[in-house]
Amino acid sequence: MSAPTQHPPRRRVGASLPDFPWDSLAAAKARAAAHPGGIVDLSVGTPVDATPAVVADALRSAANAPGYPQTHGTPALRETVASWFARRRGVPGLDPDGVLPTVGSKELVAWLPLLLGLGDGDVVAHPAVAYPTYDVGARLAGATPLGADTVEELDAAWEAGRRVRLLWLNSPSNPTGAVRSVGELAALVDWARARDVVVASDECYAELGWDAAHDTTRGGLVPSVLDPRVCGGDHTGLLVAYSTSKQSNLAGYRAAFLAGDVALVRELLELRKHAGMIVPWPVQVALRAALGDDEHVAAQRERYRARRDVLRPALERAGFRVDASAAGLYLWSTRGEPCRTTIDLLAERGVLAAPGDFYGPPGARHVRIALTATDERIGEVPARLADLA
């Protein structure tokens, strides 16, 4: 009788992933929760205001859904996305064939490297201080993540023989709120296209600009990579990931989409059809309603603006410096000390923030303070920090 074959052990994908960072905040959360006035939790970017009626009604109207929905989304949904880009993002002429709904954008961020066929030896570049899922997605595919923000850093990696295949951009940034200019985006797009590197631009905070240059209510705009001033009107090699979670209080619906290069979208569509990565029909209907109504987005932006106008001066009075934060849902703040010291100082006062080291080593002296709490909770903060003034 021959000996049983010895196979190598199963590869445990989870072994290549970092620990879930939020676990390290448990002690600070318990301390903040012990405050007699209750916790003010500004550590996560999860919306707290109601889902707009126009969207909830659309969801309800589509509750009868016995058949499978289209993975590509209906033509009507894709046309709505194209006209939203023209109306809100300064991107005319987007081809509706180059639109693909996604189940929220986090799954897309996590699986895109694998769906693009990346693996061992390939490099996924992403901002050095970043939403952690870019790194996770690279690792899930067996590729290598690389923090790089500038053409110079990308060039250095390329010259050193690193095989960059995918470049993630995130403007406005989570966590810093920094916004890339048209010129910066154009330089990065030119660099990538010259090397056949796919650019995936995660732009889900684009409707939440605060300073004049980026505030759509004052004629500003957060530029998209699909903006003709950035890409010359040619979407080859470019994808935008966009989500309605933040601007429409729809994180619970998982309503997002991808848009850009038609050939790349077709390739991803085929794979996602095979893999059953389909947005439920009622959510497709709700997403179309959300993108067709600008009024609720404007109202939500004003809610966040008011909260920001309470938090920012309270932080500055308490010795914080707020960096970047020109757009998005966060104040990227520092007291010039290690972030965990600041987290403890806030937790003693019943306020929970996210430590900057969650987002990469350059964030180690910042904390990320979210605008996503009720007016009542945010209104507590100035008094809680008053003794630091």
Ligand SMILES: Cc1ncc(COP(=O)(O)O)c(C=O)c1O
């Ligand atoms: C930069 C960025 N990308 C993607 C997401 C995921 O959003 P969702 O999966 O809700 O669409 C988030 C959520 O916080 C984010 O901050």
